[in-house]
Amino acid sequence: MGNASMGRAARGAAGLLLGLWALQAQAAPDNGFGVYLGAISSRDNALYGNSHGGLIGADAQFMVNQTWSLNPYLLLDSESTDQPFDINNGEGGLQARYWMAGSWFLGGQFLFHDTLLKQGGTVSRSLYGPGIGVGAGWEGDSHWSVSLAANVFRLAGTYGSTATTRSEAMLLIGYRWGGTP
C-alpha cells in the first residue's frame, strides 16, 4: 500500500514535471526566499511501516554562479502511519542545486531531522540525527516551482535505543520572492 502510494505520487510528480518541460523558460534563477507546500510519503523498516502526510517548508536561495546555488531550508510535516500513532517531523538542511537550461535543477542535500512519534497527543519518542538526499525540480519565470526530493536517515534516539532507517519522498509546490525586491 505504501509502496504503491509512493509510486503513484512519484509517477504523478514526474508527469507534472514533464508537463512543465513544455513551459520551460530560459530565465536565470536568482537569489530569494521561497515557501513550499507539499505531500510526503515515507517508509521505515521496523518502527511504523508506511506514512503519508502534508508538509510546509521555506528556503533561501543563494546563487553561487549561473549554474550552482546553495539553498538552506527548513521543513515541517505531519504524517499518519500504519500504526496507532502519528509522526511530526522537522528537518533543517542545506541543498546544493545544479541548474540546467535555466529553470531545471538537480540537487543533493544534507540535513538534520527530529522525528516525533505521537500517540493520543502524547509524544512517545523523539528520534533525531543527520540524513542525506537528492532532489530535482523546475523553477520558472513566474517564480513558481515544482520539485521532488528523496531523503534517507536513521531514526535513532539517545542511550542506545534501537535505530531504524527511514526513507521519504516528497513533492513540493513553491513560490519564490526572487531577484532584486
Added chain:
Amino acid sequence: MKLRACLGLLLLCSLPLVVHADDSQTTPPPAGDTSGIADSIGEYLKGQSIQLGLSYAQGTFKMRKGNTSSQLTDDGRASPLINYTTGEHVIGKLPMKYGDAVLGWDFVGSFGEQNTHFQLNPNSSAVVGQDLGSKVTGDFLSGAPFLYMRLGPVYPDSDSFWLFGYGAGVAVYHFSGNPIFYTPTGNTIVATSMPVSTSAELFLYQTWRWQFHYGNWDVLFTGKSLSGRKVAGYDTSYEDYGLGLAYTFRF
C-alpha cells in the same frame, strides 16, 4: 599610533567616496566581485557583538549509570538569549553571484539557566515530563570557538545572511536537586529519589546554531549540550534546544 591616525584619516576621507559610490550603484556587482556587498557583511562581522533576545527553549537534564537513569525537563520555557561573539576570522571564501560563501570561525561566550522540574519517567511522554516533586536547577557559563559557513546576502542591497555552525569548548556548570532515578529490574521498575549537587565544574560544551540575519535582527535555532563528566558516578549531561529572536549590538 601614527599608523592608526593615518588609517583613521584615510577612512574619514574615503567616507564621502563610499557614500557617493553607493548612491551611484544601481546594478548588482558582477559575480566574484567582493568589493561591495560581500565586504559590507564582512566588515559588519569584523567587530565584537553582544546579542540580546528571547527564545522558546526546552532543557533536559540527564544522569545515567548502568541501567539506572533519570531525566528531567522544563517542558519548554521562555528563556533570555545572552551571547557574546568576537569578530569573524575568515578561513576560506567562495565568491557568489551576490556576496560570498564564507567558512569562518569566531568565539562565542554564553550564559544559560537550568530549571528542570518535570520528571521524564517510564509512564510519561518522551519529551513532556510530569510534576512528581523532583527538580534540578543550575546555571552555566560557556565559551567555545565556533566554526561556521555563512551565505549572503540574499538580496544584493540588503544586510542579510544565513549561517550554520558548530562549536566545541568548555562550560562552568553547577547544579543541585533531587531527581528520581529509575532502574528496571525484571518486569518492574524501581524508582529512587536521591539528592545530587555539584559545585562549579568544567563540562564539555557543544553548540549548534542555524541562524538567519537581517538588519540587526537574528532568528536562531540553537542547540547546546553539556556533557563528558561523571557526578556521583553518573554520566551527567544537560541539553537545551531553542528557537529565538535576538537583536545584535556591535562594537
